[in-house]
Amino acid sequence: MPAKSAAATPTIVVVGHGMVGQRFLEALAERGVTGRARVVVLCEEPRAAYDRVQLTSYFSGRTPDDLSLVEEGFMDRHGIELHLDDPAESVDTDARTVTSRAGVTIAYDTLVLATGSYPFVPPVPNKDAEGCFVYRTIEDLLAIEEYAKTATTGAVVGGGLLGLEAAGALKGLGLTTHIVEFAPRLMPVQVDEGGGAALLRTIENMGLSVHTGTGTQEIAVDETGAVCGMALSDGSVLETDLVVFSAGVRPRDQLARDAGLAVGERGGIVVDEQCRTSDPSVFAIGECALASDGRVYGLVAPGYEMAETAAAALEGDVKAFTGADMSTKLKLLGVDVASFGDAHGTAEGCLDVVYADSRTGVYKKLVIGSEGELLGGVLVGDADSYGMLRPLTGCVPPVSPEQLVLPAGAGAPVALGPSALPDEAVVCSCHNVTKGVIRGAVTEHSCTTVPEVKKCTKAGTGCGSCVKVLGQLVNAELEASGVEVDKGLCGCFGQTRQELYEIVRALRITSYEQLLDAHGREEARGGNGCEVCKPTVGSIIASLAPTIGADGYVLEGEQAALQDTNDHFLANMQKNGSYSIVPRIPGGEITPEKLIVIGEVARDFNLYTKITGGQRIDLFGARVDQLPQIWTRLVDAGFESGHAYGKALRTVKSCVGQTWCRYGVQDSVRMAIDLELRYRGLRSPHKLKSAVSGCQRECAEAQSKDFGVIATANGWNLYVGGNGGATPRHADLLAQDLSDAELIRLIDRFLMFYIRTADRLERTSTWLERIEGGLDHVRDVVVHDSLGICGELEALMADHVAGYRDEWSETLGDPERLSRFVSFVNAPEVPDPTVKFVPERDQVKPDLPLLSIRPLHALESLEGTAAR
Numbered sequence: 001m002p003a004k005s006a007a008a009t010p011t012i013v014v015v016g017h018g019m020v021g022q023r024f025l026e027a028l029a030e031r032g033v034t035g036r037a038r039v040v041v042l043c044e045e046p047r048a049a050y051d052r053v054q055l056t057s058y059f060s061g062r063t064p065d066d067l068s069l070v071e072e073g074f075m076d077r078h079g080i081e082l083h084l085d086d087p088a089e090s091v092d093t094d095a096r097t098v099t100s101r102a103g104v105t106i107a108y109d110t111l112v113l114a115t116g117s118y119p120f121v122p123p124v125p126n127k128d129a130e131g132c133f134v135y136r137t138i139e140d141l142l143a144i145e146e147y148a149k150t151a152t153t154g155a156v157v158g159g160g161l162l163g164l165e166a167a168g169a170l171k172g173l174g175l176t177t178h179i180v181e182f183a184p185r186l187m188p189v190q191v192d193e194g195g196g197a198a199l200l201r202t203i204e205n206m207g208l209s210v211h212t213g214t215g216t217q218e219i220a221v222d223e224t225g226a227v228c229g230m231a232l233s234d235g236s237v238l239e240t241d242l243v244v245f246s247a248g249v250r251p252r253d254q255l256a257r258d259a260g261l262a263v264g265e266r267g268g269i270v271v272d273e274q275c276r277t278s279d280p281s282v283f284a285i286g287e288c289a290l291a292s293d294g295r296v297y298g299l300v301a302p303g304y305e306m307a308e309t310a311a312a313a314l315e316g317d318v319k320a321f322t323g324a325d326m327s328t329k330l331k332l333l334g335v336d337v338a339s340f341g342d343a344h345g346t347a348e349g350c351l352d353v354v355y356a357d358s359r360t361g362v363y364k365k366l367v368i369g370s371e372g373e374l375l376g377g378v379l380v381g382d383a384d385s386y387g388m389l390r391p392l393t394g395c396v397p398p399v400s401p402e403q404l405v406l407p408a409g410a411g412a413p414v415a416l417g418p419s420a421l422p423d424e425a426v427v428c429s430c431h432n433v434t435k436g437v438i439r440g441a442v443t444e445h446s447c448t449t450v451p452e453v454k455k456c457t458k459a460g461t462g463c464g465s466c467v468k469v470l471g472q473l474v475n476a477e478l479e480a481s482g483v484e485v486d487k488g489l490c491g492c493f494g495q496t497r498q499e500l501y502e503i504v505r506a507l508r509i510t511s512y513e514q515l516l517d518a519h520g521r522e523e524a525r526g527g528n529g530c531e532v533c534k535p536t537v538g539s540i541i542a543s544l545a546p547t548i549g550a551d552g553y554v555l556e557g558e559q560a561a562l563q564d565t566n567d568h569f570l571a572n573m574q575k576n577g578s579y580s581i582v583p584r585i586p587g588g589e590i591t592p593e594k595l596i597v598i599g600e601v602a603r604d605f606n607l608y609t610k611i612t613g614g615q616r617i618d619l620f621g622a623r624v625d626q627l628p629q630i631w632t633r634l635v636d637a638g639f640e641s642g643h644a645y646g647k648a649l650r651t652v653k654s655c656v657g658q659t660w661c662r663y664g665v666q667d668s669v670r671m672a673i674d675l676e677l678r679y680r681g682l683r684s685p686h687k688l689k690s691a692v693s694g695c696q697r698e699c700a701e702a703q704s705k706d707f708g709v710i711a712t713a714n715g716w717n718l719y720v721g722g723n724g725g726a727t728p729r730h731a732d733l734l735a736q737d738l739s740d741a742e743l744i745r746l747i748d749r750f751l752m753f754y755i756r757t758a759d760r761l762e763r764t765s766t767w768l769e770r771i772e773g774g775l776d777h778v779r780d781v782v783v784h785d786s787l788g789i790c791g792e793l794e795a796l797m798a799d800h801v802a803g804y805r806d807e808w809s810e811t812l813g814d815p816e817r818l819s820r821f822v823s824f825v826n827a828p829e830v831p832d833p834t835v836k837f838v839p840e841r842d843q844v845k846p847d848l849p850l851l852s853i854r855p856l857h858a859l860e861s862l863e864g865t866a867a868r
Contacts, residue, residue, distance in 0.1 A: 020286030027311035131227030341376025430462025538562030546803030587672035588615030657694030666711030
């Protein structure tokens with residue numbers, strides 16, 4: 001851009017370049033201010049702004065660059081001067097200058113303080129000892145990661161949002177982990193007593209130790225001065241060699257104090273509704289500011305709003321920040337937690353509507369006002385409805401509150417769509433975007449996709465919790481405007497998965513190329529397809545193979561090119577490029593001889609060994625070239641593939657049933673084995689899990705499975721559509737008191753109807769809620785044969801059972817098929833040099849430091865890597 005005239009150009013200095021500071025720069029750019037003013041940013045950290053909300057994802061493989069919030073070229077494009085690793089040291093408000101640590105003095109016309117907050121560390125003895133850390137920046141995480149290499153146990157002081165994230169990080173690093181929270185429950189600010197109890201149970205079930213209602217009195221150190229323990233206020237002592245303090249934050253207001261700006265009695269730079277401080281030329285935004293309502297806001301959404309308010313004030317626009325929505329939705333240690341509105345029910349005359357299930361760790365509470373309006377709520381374990389409930393705050397819901405908290409299948413069906421929200425409802429709280437603004441993006445700005453609406457409104461670009469509702473709103477508005485919404489599978493096919501299934505079945509199409517050329521979109525015909533449709537069509541052909549005359553072996557000919565990474569090598573790829581092996585153990589029953597074989601294989605190949613939740617044994621750490629050797633020994637011992645790598649039946653769990661248990665009323669083990677052997681290898685839109693319980697005590701947890709069976713004195717009850725994963729759902733009772741033959745016949749029909757009508761990557765739980773008519777329709781089709789297709793469904797399953805072949809047995813018998821199991825196609829005898837391990841607890845784990853430097857230079861001399 002042209003050079004700016006120094007004489008006429010005002011200077012804006014921004015102190016701090018975190019998430020809020022970057023949002024302020026974007027707001028200036030959007031208003032064209034960066035073209036009229038010199039903008040200088042002093043950043044304390046050695047890197048530009050990054051997503052601190054997603055900080056913990058670093059331990060899941062995201063790099064610091066992945067977390068960056070600064071679009072490439074943004075600073076240069078807008079002429080912004082960014083000084084990294086050079087924080088402001090002093091401010092002279094009389095001279096209007098800022099001096100940095102490097103000694104650079106910059107004169108300003110406007111100063112914006114975005115200094116954020118600092119972690120509060122309780123004043124306990126030895127708080128600064130070696131092995132004590134805070135959890136705030138990427139540098140903090142790097143230091144924790146390095147120190148954890150020599151540690152075995154870690155303790156987190158603080159059970160709030162960041163504390164639980166820190167605990168998850170320590171657990172992920174392989175440390176035995178403790179959480180110490182002074183309050184009587186976890187996340188005391190966000191959740192109530194019931195939500196805290198549900199969260200506690202779930203976290204303890206993950207193997208973490210939680211200590212609530214107690215504080216840290218002292219950090220114990222050894223003779224070298226390193227952490228070796230922690231004394232708690234209840235008199236107990238924890239043995240730990242690493243401590244992370246995450247006991248809240250405090251506003252970073254010292255720079256303002258030293259400059260003579262007004263600060264609050266308990267901290268925070270005092271600002272007015274335009275975010276101006278006591279000096280009219282100085283603004284403060286984000287966590288360092290004490291807003292006009294007397295609060296310091298520690299969430300990113302209010303910080304963004306303050307940034308936009310300050311940018312508007314510089315332009316003379318009338319915009320006021322008088323407070324903000326403190327609603328939040330996070331996934332902590334894999335657990336969905338959300339709170340919104342008056343979550344603690346402080347309003348006079350309000351009442352609570354509560355659903356709690358301690359078995360699944362689900363807790364839902366809605367706070368209802370005296371006029372029936374929704375005031376707030378707490379969701380733990382299942383926060384899927386957050387995106388619709390939060391915007392309804394302040395309104396009377398269109399259905400009873402009880403229906404809003406009951407799980408699917410436990411009450412009348414509820415389908416709150418976008419039409420239930422008023423236009424003034426805030427859909428995206430991060431950027432304060434209403435439903436009306438989103439509708440306007442479609443109707444007035446001609447946006448036709450979610451990415452276009454995101455770019456136009458910024459909705460969905462913050463924490464991301466509103467993206468699902470955003471998509472529903474966009475499609476609903478397009479349909480209301482008479483625009484046909486493309487519901488095709490992908491850019492290659494205009495048909496849905498269900499329609500493609502019917503085409504393949506009816507026309508007996510046995511190849512992807514044939515299907516694409518005959519039924520693909522015009523522009524896609526003759527092409528190579530995409531990563532969406534290739535595995536989808538591959539799955540359809542595999543599930544119909546015996547019926548349509550195709551080869552059911554997924555690595556045969558064209559089918560091999562359609563498979564995802566895991567199917568390509570008949571094993572699950574792990575984070576360091578190694579693979580895991582899961583032999584099938586039907587019903588969880590195994591002989592001592594087979595156990596010994598698994599143990600010998602694990603020992604001989606130095607594999608990490610773990611019992612899975614599905615009553616199987618997982619062997620981790622095999623190189624791709626070792627897979628045939630391992631499976632040769634397993635197949636010789638009578639094992640088959642457990643299909644842990646495929647969208648297929650995984651396992652049928654069982655309790656011991658009436659054979660051993662004094663409460664059992666049926667032989668659950670026999671039934672589980674029969675079902676697993678019948679449905680093994682059945683390819684489907686998503687993975688399938690099942691369980692058989694021998695009595696109503698439900699020890700096999702059948703009601704959390706895609707299809708679950710519970711014994712009764714008169715036979716078997718069949719439950720369908722359950723899910724115990726990220727979005728738990730109780731299975732629905734489809735039929736009861738069934739004989740063995742009736743049970744198997746109904747499961748045959750249910751599974752084939754699901755495979756026939758589900759969308760790509762759609763679990764049975766989601767399918768059952770989406771399909772028109774829901775459970776009642778499925779029952780009519782499967783039990784009462786309302787569509788007259790049960791004969792077809794049974795025949796399809798019979799074809800599958802008759803045509804089943806174990807994929808690993810097929811592979812081992814063909815040298816050509818075995819040739820794919822190499823790391824490098826041009827050096828088949830050379831193992832992948834980056835797949836390394838280090839010892840841990842008498843086993844091995846991936847060498848994470850090596851993993852972090854894995855890119856290209858480790859493979860420079862070996863081109864031609866095989867597709868993983």
